Amino acid sequence: DAIQQEIEQYEVRTKDDLEQFRMRYISRKGVVTELFESLKQAPAEQRRTLGQALNGLKNAAQAKFDAFSETLDQQQATNTAPPFDLTLPTVPNLTGNQHPLNLVRQRIIQIFERIGFNVADGPEIETDWYNFGALNFPDNHPARDMQDTFFVSKGTAGEPGGDMLLRTHTSNVQIRLMEHTKPPIRSIMPGRVYRNETISARAHCMFHQVEGLYIDRNVGFKDLKDTLYHFVKEMFEPGTQIRFRPSYFPFTEPSAEIDISCQICGGKGCNICKHSGWVEIAGSGMVDPQVIANCGIDPEEYTGFAFGMGIERITQLKYVVNDLRLYTENDVRFLRQFAGQ
């Protein structure tokens, strides 16, 4: 009975405890074996009951042993799972961020939307008519040359529009808008354009433009100036200078290019502005009455202005990006610099 109590109260916490328990109650040299030995000396009439009691003891010891070793195995299994180390640094948060060209495009859209422009879109694969013809480019204009334009296919006889090409500017959307909308029209048209240029730090065969168009009664050059002054003031550093320079486009008359004081050197002279202190940011002008008429709008009643700028150029000036190729290489070291902008 004393041994039975011992077995019942025995507590096993470690593998060593379990081994001690086994030696004492189960092994051939243990107490239970000893008791079985002494059974031989017991009086014959008691052997049967004593034997039964001893068997009970033996089974109880074995059962307890099995139960203990199972719990120990389980404990070990959970202990070998990797422990939490609360001092380790967290997994870095790899949230993406906006591409710089997208940031600048959104900002341009925001500035113009606030003064009543909406956003329009058009096809990148275009007919000769929408990219050149309707915009007053003469048939022999050098921009049509294979050097500049990616032609996709030859025009089909009897079908309007002429050759298919990748648009070289977003001015095609200006024509499509005027064709389908009754003035007033006040839209900006961001999008991709393509020119057959060798890729370098300064040129790319694909880039982005935003074109603007405002057609209504009594729109004058003062409105063009006002609108672009406002844009420059919103987009660039305070104190940025702006100047209009006479220029030529087949689809505007008069035409002007817009320069701003160089954002990189503050107008003092650097490589970006070729030491002139000025950088060109946009082409613009009053839409040629012939172009308005080409789209089925009466140029006697309506006038308007248009402008077009390169998003890459604006981004270069705003964020000092000195190589156009960076925009399309997708190097995360470049892209991450624009997080939080």
Ligand code: PHE
């Ligand atoms: N389409 C011209 C270009 O790509 C820019 C422009 C747009 C000029 C609208 C005048 C008016 O260079």
